[in-house]
Amino acid sequence: MEDTKDSELKRCCSKNILIILGFSFLIAIIALIAVGMTQNKPLPENIKYGVVLDAGSSHTSIYIYAWPAEKENDTGVVRQLDECTVKGPGISKQAEYLDDLEMYMSECMEKAMHVIPQSHHQDTPVYLGATAGMRLLSAENRTQARIIMDKVTHTLNKFPFDLRGARIITGEEEGAYGWITINYLMGEFTQKSSWFNFNTDENSFETSGALDLGGASTQITFQPFLNDTYESPKNMLYFYLYGKYYSVYTHSFLCYGKDQALLQKLAKGIQGTNGILYDPCFHDGYERVMNMSDIFKTSCTQKFYMAYPFNQIKIIGAGNYDKCYASLHELFNTSFCFYSSCSFNGVYLPKLKGNFGAFSAFYYVLEFLNFTSSEVPNKDTLANILREFCSRPWNELKKQYKNIKENYLSEYCFAGTYILTLLHKGYHFTMDTWNRVHFMDKIQNSSVGWSLGYMLNLTNMIPAEQPVSRPLSNSTYVFLMVFFSLILVVVVILALLIFHKPSYIWKDIA
Numbered sequence: 001m002e003d004t005k006d007s008e009l010k011r012c013c014s015k016n017i018l019i020i021l022g023f024s025f026l027i028a029i030i031a032l033i034a035v036g037m038t039q040n041k042p043l044p045e046n047i048k049y050g051v052v053l054d055a056g057s058s059h060t061s062i063y064i065y066a067w068p069a070e071k072e073n074d075t076g077v078v079r080q081l082d083e084c085t086v087k088g089p090g091i092s093k094q095a096e097y098l099d100d101l102e103m104y105m106s107e108c109m110e111k112a113m114h115v116i117p118q119s120h121h122q123d124t125p126v127y128l129g130a131t132a133g134m135r136l137l138s139a140e141n142r143t144q145a146r147i148i149m150d151k152v153t154h155t156l157n158k159f160p161f162d163l164r165g166a167r168i169i170t171g172e173e174e175g176a177y178g179w180i181t182i183n184y185l186m187g188e189f190t191q192k193s194s195w196f197n198f199n200t201d202e203n204s205f206e207t208s209g210a211l212d213l214g215g216a217s218t219q220i221t222f223q224p225f226l227n228d229t230y231e232s233p234k235n236m237l238y239f240y241l242y243g244k245y246y247s248v249y250t251h252s253f254l255c256y257g258k259d260q261a262l263l264q265k266l267a268k269g270i271q272g273t274n275g276i277l278y279d280p281c282f283h284d285g286y287e288r289v290m291n292m293s294d295i296f297k298t299s300c301t302q303k304f305y306m307a308y309p310f311n312q313i314k315i316i317g318a319g320n321y322d323k324c325y326a327s328l329h330e331l332f333n334t335s336f337c338f339y340s341s342c343s344f345n346g347v348y349l350p351k352l353k354g355n356f357g358a359f360s361a362f363y364y365v366l367e368f369l370n371f372t373s374s375e376v377p378n379k380d381t382l383a384n385i386l387r388e389f390c391s392r393p394w395n396e397l398k399k400q401y402k403n404i405k406e407n408y409l410s411e412y413c414f415a416g417t418y419i420l421t422l423l424h425k426g427y428h429f430t431m432d433t434w435n436r437v438h439f440m441d442k443i444q445n446s447s448v449g450w451s452l453g454y455m456l457n458l459t460n461m462i463p464a465e466q467p468v469s470r471p472l473s474n475s476t477y478v479f480l481m482v483f484f485s486l487i488l489v490v491v492v493i494l495a496l497l498i499f500h501k502p503s504y505i506w507k508d509i510a
């Protein structure tokens with residue numbers, strides 16, 4: 001009797017323990033799931049902003065960038081949010097209007113203030129980089145260049161952002177940052193170099209070259225073959241990005257931007273004339289009068305300077321592509337080279353390698369000529385397009401392209417021919433390599449140019465090492481935690497039941 005009572009008590013006790021264990025088990029699961037879900041709730045994204053002013057020779061552009069703060073070291077996360085073109089010429093032509101600089105910048109800076117939330121204004125870095133226009137002015141009149149840069153700094157400080165500097169960047173920087181921009185936007189820096197990839201071929205991690213054509217200078221930048229990296233150290237840049245070394249060739253040709261090249265061509269063309277220049281790079285029926293002082297005020301034309309008995313020249317269009325091409329050839333001196341190979345004017349150029357992204361005026365001009373969408377984008381196709389375009393009378397063109405600025409329109413024949421000459425005669429792109437040049441303006445809505453690369457570098461957003469990523473995603477982590485906790489709870493319960501060895505269990509089992 002006593003025995004039956006005792007065993008009933010034990011049975012009742014064990015039932016209670018089991019209920020308590022089961023209950024605790026349930027609570028534990030619910031708690032784990034709740035923690036997991038709270039942890040996994042997406043946090044509001046913390047966005048950072050940055051502004052770069054590209055103070056070019058012909059105009060100033062403002063680019064506004066944004067990126068999620070947590071991911072700033074990943075490649076490809078910085079995106080262009082907006083851009084604004086400042087009305088008016090480049091800052092190097094503002095010497096006489098320094099007091100108007102605030103007005104000049106205000107429209108675009110106000111746009112930046114509008115696009116970037118007010119709470120972020122104070123911690124948004126702003127950088128201004130001036131390029132070839134200011135480089136030329138600085139070489140011609142250092143004091144005037146300094147006055148302009150000081151005034152620009154003073155003006156930018158009036159806006160509520162964090163101005164981190166306004167400076168004239170070098171041609172090498174311009175080339176390098178353009179190259180970084182293209183490859184960053186294309187995700188080339190983080191092409192997976194997995195442990196099972198035994199391919200040591202240097203082409204397996206090919207980056208894209210960068211070709212920039214501005215108003216006053218032009219840059220060529222690319223990763224040459226390894227053997228070609230020793231010949232001219234002054235043209236080489238070395239980067240260690242995302243865990244990989246890059247040896248990059250770059251050269252910037254001052255005076256070979258579209259506008260300065262035209263001035264060179266005119267300065268050369270008027271030699272031996274009476275002040276009237278019949279120019280095959282302009283359309284039939286087109287006329288332009290220019291002051292001699294405007295042609296010779298830049299250092300780019302000094303080598304053609306002579307004393308002339310007239311103050312102005314009259315350009316009369318004689319639309320002829322082949323003659324235009326021949327006259328532009330003369331700007332590229334390929335008669336001497338002290339290296340194994342040169343582009344022009346004795347400048348070292350390694351063998352061209354890989355694809356090239358060509359932007360700025362390369363794109364604007366060839367886009368206008370419909371060459372960027374051409375099915376066979378080679379030199380002959382471009383020559384044929386230009387042959388036809390250059391021969392068209394000016395009056396007819398003006399009627400057809402009413403919306404295009406007359407200044408741009410009148411120069412597309414010259415500019416297209418200049419681009420063809422630069423790529424062919426200057427950089428030696430042949431029939432075989434021509435199709436490796438891709439004319440581009442934007443990659444995924446971000447403008448291709450030096451400004452993005454400049455900001456990435458100055459904000460340390462291109463790390464030397466690959467950022468370490470967590471092996472598991474948050475949700476996998478929580479799932480595994482719950483799963484293994486469950487196993488643990490079950491094991492503990494079983495262990496309690498088995499090792500505690502209450503005699504009735506064994507009896508029941510028996």
Ligand SMILES: Nc1ccn([C@@H]2O[C@H](COP(=O)(O)OP(=O)(O)OP(=O)(O)O)[C@@H](O)[C@H]2O)c(=O)n1
Pocket residue numbers: 055056057058059090131132133213214215216217218257258259360361364365408415
């Ligand atoms: N739709 C357009 C826009 C620009 N241009 C011309 O393209 C040239 C280069 O423009 P850009 O790349 O903006 O030159 P900048 O940056 O101002 O000059 P640099 O880089 O040399 O300082 C200029 O001659 C400009 O007149 C053009 O022909 N068509």
Ligand SMILES: [Ca+2]
Pocket residue numbers: 056057131213214215360
């Ligand atoms: Ca430029």
